[in-house]
Amino acid sequence: MSPNPEAVLSVRDLSVSFRTDARTVHAVDHVSFDLAAGEVLAVVGESGCGKSVTSMAVMGLLPPTAHITGSIRLGTRELAGGDDKAYGKIRGKDIAMIFQEPMTSLNPVLTIGRQIGEVLRRHQGLSKKEARARAVELLDLVGIPAPAQRVDEYPHQLSGGMRQRVMIAIAVACDPAVLIADEPTTALDVTVQAGILEVLQSLRERLGTAIVLITHDLGVVADIADRVLVMYAGRPVEQAPVDELFATPRHPYTRGLLSAVLRPGASAASDGGGKRRLPEIPGLVPSLDSQPDACTFAPRCDRADERCTTARPGFKSVTDDAGAGAPHLAACWHPNTLQEAAQ
Structure with missing residues (x-):
């Protein structure tokens, strides 16, 4: 590019x-x-x-x-x-x-x-x-x-x-x-x-x-x-106009970040003891000693499969717009659909 x-x-x-x-x-x-x-x-x-x-x-x-x-x-x-x-x-x-x-x-x-x-x-x-x-x-x-x-x-x-x-x-x-x-x-x-x-x-x-x-x-x-670039473990994972990113986050990591923000009127999950807690992203940020030719978020992602652990996803459009200049980009083999992102 x-x-x-x-x-x-x-x-x-x-x-x-x-x-x-x-x-x-x-x-x-x-x-x-x-x-x-x-x-x-x-x-x-x-x-x-x-x-x-x-x-x-x-x-x-x-x-x-x-x-x-x-x-x-x-x-x-x-x-x-x-x-x-x-x-x-x-x-x-x-x-x-x-x-x-x-x-x-x-x-x-x-x-x-x-x-x-x-x-x-x-x-x-x-x-x-x-x-x-x-x-x-x-x-x-x-x-x-x-x-x-x-x-x-x-x-x-x-x-x-x-x-x-x-x-x-x-x-x-x-x-x-x-x-x-x-x-x-x-x-x-x-x-x-x-x-x-x-x-x-x-x-x-x-x-x-x-x-x-x-x-x-x-x-x-x-x-x-105006726009947001989301980074994870040194890599870009999503980029979009701010309103679009907040409304429909397509990368699982971005969705996890937004879910962990306390919003007025939003309910948090119960921990079983009557207390309410915010959702959290499981696992830890990986070591940066090596950058694998795979998705670095895969060990923490509930959508990951074998492809995610063996091949690096490209940073590409998740909308109908083609090319790297598209307004909404994500580096994910299995990005959230618009319906899933809006939930």
């Missing part, structure tokens, strides 16, 4: 492995997706499924022990195989990232204004005074009150939600075409989460920024995403 010329970010057959003296871990295995301008693509799955490694590979932030194959195109530029110097020219300017934990990502001994101004001075050549003035504007843009005061404060003087907004301000300082948000609402209370999502939505609408949202929170996905 060739890159989409209309996509601002096009990833094709991205694979990432980490070699050590004892073993090789296959963290990402042939992931492909396109991202259009102003679109939000949510990447979801259990911990260890390769979401963050995929985003770090796109940003060129993986350690030297990582072996990367495949294509990563930002517009017309090929990023895969680029060195730190090449990435340094675009990172923060054309593509930026919001990291999971702002307290460890922000420098504790530098003021907020200086940290925001650094990217502005590097990529836009602003003077110190101009960068500070722009930093105040950015803090106001992301909803931080009294920005002219906060610009001279340090990270420890801000709440967790405000630090996360500072990270967003740094990421969007140069109006990047692509913004990668890695668990931007983790460890934040519900009210603050809503505020962060509102900021991301506003940035998408005002600046036309395309967003890759890495998360395990399906409630967040429902609120903000």
Whole structure:
């Protein structure tokens, strides 16, 4: 499958492995997706499924022990195989990232204004005074009150939600075409989460920024995403528009994830002792030491047969639309029918 010329970010057959003296871990295995301008693509799955490694590979932030194959195109530029110097020219300017934990990502001994101004001075050549003035504007843009005061404060003087907004301000300082948000609402209370999502939505609408949202929170996905890519054990297993995925999940793993989400008015299964519990996916996530030429979800799937354990399913359309550009794709030999998915 060739890159989409209309996509601002096009990833094709991205694979990432980490070699050590004892073993090789296959963290990402042939992931492909396109991202259009102003679109939000949510990447979801259990911990260890390769979401963050995929985003770090796109940003060129993986350690030297990582072996990367495949294509990563930002517009017309090929990023895969680029060195730190090449990435340094675009990172923060054309593509930026919001990291999971702002307290460890922000420098504790530098003021907020200086940290925001650094990217502005590097990529836009602003003077110190101009960068500070722009930093105040950015803090106001992301909803931080009294920005002219906060610009001279340090990270420890801000709440967790405000630090996360500072990270967003740094990421969007140069109006990047692509913004990668890695668990931007983790460890934040519900009210603050809503505020962060509102900021991301506003940035998408005002600046036309395309967003890759890495998360395990399906409630967040429902609120903000246009499309969803579901990953399992380093592989893509399903991709669809968000409404279609929630209404008719075709891969058994996706259906299991959605079934485990508590919904208002939904009843959980009884454990036999009078208590109610959510459905769960049996078994454990497989080791990533080796990627079998088979379905990695087969050991946990009640639909698996001999074919599932001996041959790898292709990532293909489960609708009448043909080809890899179809809106609903799944990697499954026995996907749920529309009737089963809607139940």
